[in-house]
Amino acid sequence: MTQPDQAGPDPGSAVGVVPEERVAVTPVGPAAAPATVRQVRGSREALYFALRNKKLLAGLTVVLLFLVVAVVGPLLADHGPNDYVGPPAQRPSSQYWFGTTTFGQDVLAQFLYGVRATFLVGILGGGLAALIGMLVGFTAGYRGGVVDEALNMFTNIVLVIPTLAVLLIIAAYLRVRGVLVEALFIGFTSWPWAARAIRAQTFSLRSREFVDLARLSGVGARKIIFKEIAPNMSSYLVMTFILLFGGAILIAATLDFIGLGPTEGTSLGLMMNNAKLWGALQLGMWWWFIPPGLGITSIVGSLYIMNVGLDEVFNPRLRAM
Amino acid sequence: MSRVSLRVANLRVHYRTLRGDVKALDGATFTVGDGEIMGLAGESGSGKSTLGKSLIRLDGRMRHVEGSVELDGKELPIWDSARMNTFRFREVSIIPQYAMSAMNPTRRIGRMVAELVESRGVGFGTVRPELERRLDLVQLSRDVLDSYPIELSGGMKQRMVMVISTLMNPSLLVADEITSALDVSTQKAVAETLVSFRDRGYVKSTIVITHDVSLVYQIADTIMVMYAGKLAEKAPTDVLVAAPRHPYTNLLISSLPEVGVRFSEKRLTGIPGSRPSRLQPPVGCRFRDRCPLAFEKCVEEPPFVEVERDHFVACWKAY
Amino acid sequence: MLELGRISKVYKVGAFGGKDLTAVRDVSFDVQAGEVVSLIGESGSGKSTIGKMILRLSPVTNGVITLDGVDISTFKRKQLKDYYRNVQGVFQDPFSCYNPIFKADRVIGMIKDEYFPEVSGPEWSGKVDASLEAVRLDPSQVLNKYPHQLSGGQLQRLLIARALLLDIKLLVADEIISMLDASTRIDVLNLLGDLKARGLGVLFITHDLSLGNYISEKTVILRRGRVVEMGVTDRVFGSPLHPYTKSLLASVPQLHKKWEQVEVELAAQGAGLSGRCVYHERYPSAGKAPGGDGGPPTLAEAEDGHFVACFRLDGDGTC
Numbered sequence: 001m002t003q004p005d006q007a008g009p010d011p012g013s014a015v016g017v018v019p020e021e022r023v024a025v026t027p028v029g030p031a032a033a034p035a036t037v038r039q040v041r042g043s044r045e046a047l048y049f050a051l052r053n054k055k056l057l058a059g060l061t062v063v064l065l066f067l068v069v070a071v072v073g074p075l076l077a078d079h080g081p082n083d084y085v086g087p088p089a090q091r092p093s094s095q096y097w098f099g100t101t102t103f104g105q106d107v108l109a110q111f112l113y114g115v116r117a118t119f120l121v122g123i124l125g126g127g128l129a130a131l132i133g134m135l136v137g138f139t140a141g142y143r144g145g146v147v148d149e150a151l152n153m154f155t156n157i158v159l160v161i162p163t164l165a166v167l168l169i170i171a172a173y174l175r176v177r178g179v180l181v182e183a184l185f186i187g188f189t190s191w192p193w194a195a196r197a198i199r200a201q202t203f204s205l206r207s208r209e210f211v212d213l214a215r216l217s218g219v220g221a222r223k224i225i226f227k228e229i230a231p232n233m234s235s236y237l238v239m240t241f242i243l244l245f246g247g248a249i250l251i252a253a254t255l256d257f258i259g260l261g262p263t264e265g266t267s268l269g270l271m272m273n274n275a276k277l278w279g280a281l282q283l284g285m286w287w288w289f290i291p292p293g294l295g296i297t298s299i300v301g302s303l304y305i306m307n308v309g310l311d312e313v314f315n316p317r318l319r320a321m
Numbered sequence: 322m323s324r325v326s327l328r329v330a331n332l333r334v335h336y337r338t339l340r341g342d343v344k345a346l347d348g349a350t351f352t353v354g355d356g357e358i359m360g361l362a363g364e365s366g367s368g369k370s371t372l373g374k375s376l377i378r379l380d381g382r383m384r385h386v387e388g389s390v391e392l393d394g395k396e397l398p399i400w401d402s403a404r405m406n407t408f409r410f411r412e413v414s415i416i417p418q419y420a421m422s423a424m425n426p427t428r429r430i431g432r433m434v435a436e437l438v439e440s441r442g443v444g445f446g447t448v449r450p451e452l453e454r455r456l457d458l459v460q461l462s463r464d465v466l467d468s469y470p471i472e473l474s475g476g477m478k479q480r481m482v483m484v485i486s487t488l489m490n491p492s493l494l495v496a497d498e499i500t501s502a503l504d505v506s507t508q509k510a511v512a513e514t515l516v517s518f519r520d521r522g523y524v525k526s527t528i529v530i531t532h533d534v535s536l537v538y539q540i541a542d543t544i545m546v547m548y549a550g551k552l553a554e555k556a557p558t559d560v561l562v563a564a565p566r567h568p569y570t571n572l573l574i575s576s577l578p579e580v581g582v583r584f585s586e587k588r589l590t591g592i593p594g595s596r597p598s599r600l601q602p603p604v605g606c607r608f609r610d611r612c613p614l615a616f617e618k619c620v621e622e623p624p625f626v627e628v629e630r631d632h633f634v635a636c637w638k639a640y
Numbered sequence: 641m642l643e644l645g646r647i648s649k650v651y652k653v654g655a656f657g658g659k660d661l662t663a664v665r666d667v668s669f670d671v672q673a674g675e676v677v678s679l680i681g682e683s684g685s686g687k688s689t690i691g692k693m694i695l696r697l698s699p700v701t702n703g704v705i706t707l708d709g710v711d712i713s714t715f716k717r718k719q720l721k722d723y724y725r726n727v728q729g730v731f732q733d734p735f736s737c738y739n740p741i742f743k744a745d746r747v748i749g750m751i752k753d754e755y756f757p758e759v760s761g762p763e764w765s766g767k768v769d770a771s772l773e774a775v776r777l778d779p780s781q782v783l784n785k786y787p788h789q790l791s792g793g794q795l796q797r798l799l800i801a802r803a804l805l806l807d808i809k810l811l812v813a814d815e816i817i818s819m820l821d822a823s824t825r826i827d828v829l830n831l832l833g834d835l836k837a838r839g840l841g842v843l844f845i846t847h848d849l850s851l852g853n854y855i856s857e858k859t860v861i862l863r864r865g866r867v868v869e870m871g872v873t874d875r876v877f878g879s880p881l882h883p884y885t886k887s888l889l890a891s892v893p894q895l896h897k898k899w900e901q902v903e904v905e906l907a908a909q910g911a912g913l914s915g916r917c918v919y920h921e922r923y924p925s926a927g928k929a930p931g932g933d934g935g936p937p938t939l940a941e942a943e944d945g946h947f948v949a950c951f952r953l954d955g956d957g958t959c
Contacts, residue, residue: 209731210739212697213747213799216729218721218754231741364821475683504682505847509891509899532822535850535893562895576826578854579895580877584833589854591830592823595791 049313056309062302066295070119073112081105081113081266092287099287102278110266111291117267118249118299121183125248128187130241133194138225140195141202148199159192164260171260179262182255186248194240201236205229235314239307246303253296268292326526327353327376327493332388334375342384343599345371347550349388350625351633353493353526358519360537360558361530363547364573366596370418372547373495373530377415378405393492393525410441414491414524418498420482424470431466434485441489448488455484455523459514476507480514487523494524498531512540535577538562543631546570549597549607552625556632566628566639568612606636614638641841642694642727642810643670646938647703649689649865663689665865666703666938669858671810676832676842678852678873680888681862687845690862691814694843695729696720707810725755728803732815734795738787744795745783747802755806771801775831793824797831804835811835814845829855849892853877861885870939871946879909881918881948886910918942919950 050056079085086096088104098107140151167185174181205211206229214224230237255261256269257276275281275289332349335342346368353359363369374380376390378399385400392412398404405413417423425433434452435445453463459480470478479499487494496515500508518524531537537544538558545555546567554567565571572592582589594611597603603610605620612619618637625635634640649664664686671677681687692698694705696712705712707726715723731737738744752764759767772779775797782794790798796816803811813832817825832842833855846852852859852873859876861869861884869882880886890903922940939947 209737213737216724217750218724228739506891535895538895539893539899576823577895578850580850580853584855589826591826
């Protein structure tokens with residue numbers, strides 16, 4: 001008895017069975033189909049489309065470039081970011097590629113260390129937010145009922161807290177703050193939207209029949225969440241993390257810029273803050289504030305473009321095929 | 322049947338996919354007469370939905386490879402979506418599968434119909450009286466025009482879509498699985514409505530696509546059975562059900578449980594094996610691997626010929 | 641073996657959970673070992689809800705479900721796991737029961753992890769092969785494949801094989817046939833028939849009367865959450881009492897009888913019943929809503945093993 005290589009139904013007929021012989025990978029991400037989901041050739045297909053998606057490739061390239069800078073850059077710098085090394089307010093030259101600040105600090109060194117700090121805060125802060133968001137979102141979405149109501153209320157409260165005011169209070173108490181504190185703060189305050197989104201996806205996946213089947217197999221709730229539900233949302237979770245990462249960087253830059261950032265070390269936002277404080281704009285010292293500004297914009301912008309590209313990869317309906 | 326209304330010749334429609342062309346419909350030649358209701362029966366993957374949709378050219382992934390369709394003597398440009406626009410809704414109309422969900426949920430139904438007919442160049446005011454008459458015919462209150470789709474039940478929505486699709490009195494109506502998502506009692510009402518449309522002259526010929534042979538047995542004049550993209554048999558309804566000539570039809574009909582047939586008394590058998598791949602279909606008769614009557618000649622594809630009046634079969638054993 | 645005692649399910653709907661939606665009302669029936677019971681109802685009848693309640697996927701609002709006399713709502717984690725050794729379910733859409741990103745036989749692996757962790761590899765393979773054979777699947781063709789590589793019929797049978805690994809007493813089959821092709825339907829049905837010969841009890845939930853009639857010993861007809869008629873299949877289909885059952889039988893498209901013919905037959909059969917309500921003849925004191933606490937039962941025994949509810953169809957109608 002011969003086995004057909006594709007034993008699904010035909011692309012348009014039959015009672016309620018979803019067409020299968022269309023363009024491969026079916027949505028598992030944010031716009032998941034309400035009916036049957038089928039990842040035909042799964043990761044291989046996703047990879048095929050990933051490698052051909054311009055947005056994803058472009059965004060990824062830029063981010064990876066900056067990542068290399070973050071890791072390797074400070075090792076190549078001759079001096080620390082805040083060392084007074086050269087003549088003040090110098091234009092970019094062959095000696096100081098990014099010029100110097102009003103105090104004679106090497107802007108390039110600051111930039112290199114700044115990118116590293118930025119990435120750190122992004123990963124730590126974004127990662128923490130993602131973790132909390134997943135915890136709250138999965139639990140609320142899977143359990144439903146009273147637990148869901150309670151977690152919802154908690155989420156709403158955190159959402160509504162005026163983070164800036166809280167930060168001001170924290171800043172008043174913690175005279176000396178590092179990147180870690182900033183990352184923790186961002187992590188603890190930016191998770192609500194992720195929790196909401198994950199909860200919604202979990203809700204819809206939870207009522208799927210393969211989850212019922214897992215319950216009928218005696219599988220416990222936690223195992224179901226991690227082995228049945230989360231893998232089906234993997235693209236969604238990846239994109240959520242990317243957005244949280246980018247968001248964390250942006251928030252950190254904003255906080256740094258208004259002076260609520262770390263009191264030691266440097267970051268791109270702090271560079272811009274200092275540049276503003278010391279009148280770089282008025283004095284025409286463009287080399288002080290344009291590199292960090294461009295840096296932040298490029299990193300965050302590329303992350304968002306990557307995200308759009310990923311969405312197209314995971315959700316075949318968005319592909320221009 | 323009197324005049325021939327629809328004439329299809331050697332129609333081949335494939336779907337483009339990453340793995341190659343899916344040969345969903347691979348050579349269909351048949352006619353439908355004026356006032357005839359033809360049931361198009363087959364299992365999933367038989368190509369029946371593709372055939373139905375290709376007559377109105379609605380699906381962008383379909384690729385017309387070969388063949389012609391002639392309606393009322395005029396050739397339908399089914400390969401050209403833009404040119405088909407003049408024919409759609411007026412001469413050829415379709416009630417698509419899942420039509421119930423096809424109505425815009427944010428529009429009142431009356432407004433949706435108005436937009437639809439006006440996009441075809443017909444004023445809503447001119448069709449409104451006829452529309453209301455037809456709503457009465459299908460036992461829908463005229464208030465549905467002011468309702469949103471969500472306020473109607475499944476059966477009501479289906480009947481509404483049927484009225485809309487036949488508003489311009491098309492020559493050909495393609496009804497794609499219009500009863501599959503409905504309850505048994507609503508199925509009967511919808512099926513009878515379809516017949517009443519034909520009886521009142523709102524449509525000339527109808528093609529009812531379904532997987533449920535017993536349903537088309539009730540309402541169709543002829544039934545055409547498809548298998549794996551090819552036509553297997555076409556005959557008047559009573560003849561097909563009582564004395565099918567194609568082994569597939571025979572096996573299919575005998576595998577259908579009926580009220581009155583019990584497992585303990587008579588064990589029905591299905592058809593062993595499974596459908597052939599439509600990416601690389603086998604040479605010769607596609608039913609060969611599962612056919613109890615297969616012999617050497619079956620590696621050659623049997624033509625779809627008329628073995629007795631109005632009865633066509635594609636099987637070497639049936640000639 | 642399995643007994644439902646006056647089961648009800650009430651959902652809270654509306655903006656703040658203000659309104660009540662009663663999906664199942666006062667349903668009682670039982671399933672014995674080696675017996676197939678069909679639970680027949682259209683959409684909205686509550687049949688799937690009953691299936692879910694039996695499988696403990698949804699809590700019961702009122703009433704008791706017992707397995708061999710033990711109330712299943714009392715089970716906590718470990719007891720629930722044991723319960724699933726005795727009762728399993730198979731659902732309608734075979735493709736959605738499988739997690740699409742994993743291989744199909746993972747469902748079997750899950751059973752091993754949860755219920756047979758100490759069983760050695762070769763011994764487990766032996767068990768799996770025996771199970772697959774019982775459902776007439778070839779292990780080499782279904783193991784190690786992704787769900788999309790298998791057909792609907794194979795997936796359904798794999799799910800049944802999975803259930804058999806646990807040596808269950810009761811299988812809840814919720815519309816397991818409706819998404820299969822006609823040619824594979826009968827094979828899965830026959831499989832259920834064979835399994836019942838091994839002592840398995842099956843609750844066959846369906847909307848298709850012909851399937852229920854084919855396979856089951858007892859039939860329960862559900863309408864809007866209530867049982868309207870119940871009894872030995874031959875009697876329920878052969879001489880239906882309740883008007884709803886009759887209307888269902890009249891609407892089912894049959895393959896060798898047209899609708900008009902069926903209607904005539906049913907009318908002739910039911911001639912003696914017009915204007916009567918069998919239930920109220922047995923329980924003349926029962927009010928409009930029978931079945932309250934302390935009142936008469938919801939169903940009257942019209943003949944041995946054949947129960948029927950009040951003939952009234954709607955809330956305030958007459959019977």
